Amino acid sequence: MNVNDYLIVATIIFCIGALGVLIRKNLITIFLSLELMFNAANLGFVAVSEYLNLISGDIFVIFIMVVAAAEAAILLGIAIAFYREKGTINIDDANELKF
Amino acid sequence: MEALFYIFSVIAIVSALMVILVKNPLTSALYIILCFFALAGFYILLNMQFLAAMQIMVYAGAIAVIIVLVIMLLNLAKIKGAIKDFHQIVISIIAIGLLALEVILYLNAAGEKKPTGIYTNAVINKIGNTQIIGEFLFTKYVFPFEVASILLLVAVIGAYIFAKK
DSSP: OOHHHHHHHHHHHHHHHHHHHHHBOBHHHHHHHHHHHHHHHHHHHHHHHHHTTOSHHHHHHHHHHHHHHHHHHHHHHHHHHHHHHHSOOBGGGOOTTOO | OHHHHHHHHHHHHHHHHHHHHOSOHHHHHHHHHHHHHHHHHHHHHTTOHHHHHHIIIIIIIIIHHHHHHHHHHHTOTTOSOOBOOHHHHHHHHHHHHHHHHHHHHHHHHOOOOOOOOSOOHHHHHHHOHHHHHHHHHHTTTHHHHHHHHHHHHHHHHHHHHHHOO
């Protein structure tokens, strides 16, 4: 397969993830959409790295996985703290900074 | 190989759409596991078996299980009003559609680039997929590797501080 086909699939998945971040209110679903965007970026890295006969892209995917795992721990900690404060995880209730 | 590529593409895109369209967050979490498996299939097609195994173990194994655990802890299955109002959805869809269109147009217009590295599939298969990644991680990329371990430590401490009463 051509590298462009992989990149088009990665683009579509990235855009679906970005759309999910924009239209959903549920904090958990927004987090899942962020994971979709991470994975689309990973697919792009691996496809280009295979096309150019390099290894660097594959190494970067491993580091992105590390960042995604750290982000998962932090964001779910925030979700638990937010739920304890508000009793919901609807992000429209996060309005303390509104004036 | 072509048939496998199209099968994985359809599974990945449809399950990604279902992640953002279904109401129940638990169903979203199950669909995203399906999407992770389809992406692991792409990595195998791209001759990176080690990354496919990491994808399944780290994403589908660890991260998805943490998400499902939090959904269980917080009893989130019956949240109401999960989607924003109509106006905002229309603007978002137009903006994201334009983004997708621009990237795809750019991909079609971009010129050919010659492969620059020496690690063709034959070389990688001869040395071994895992061994070559390990060699790179512990020689050229050893400093980012150590920084990544400190990042994980910070994340553990941060998650503890956020979640504790």
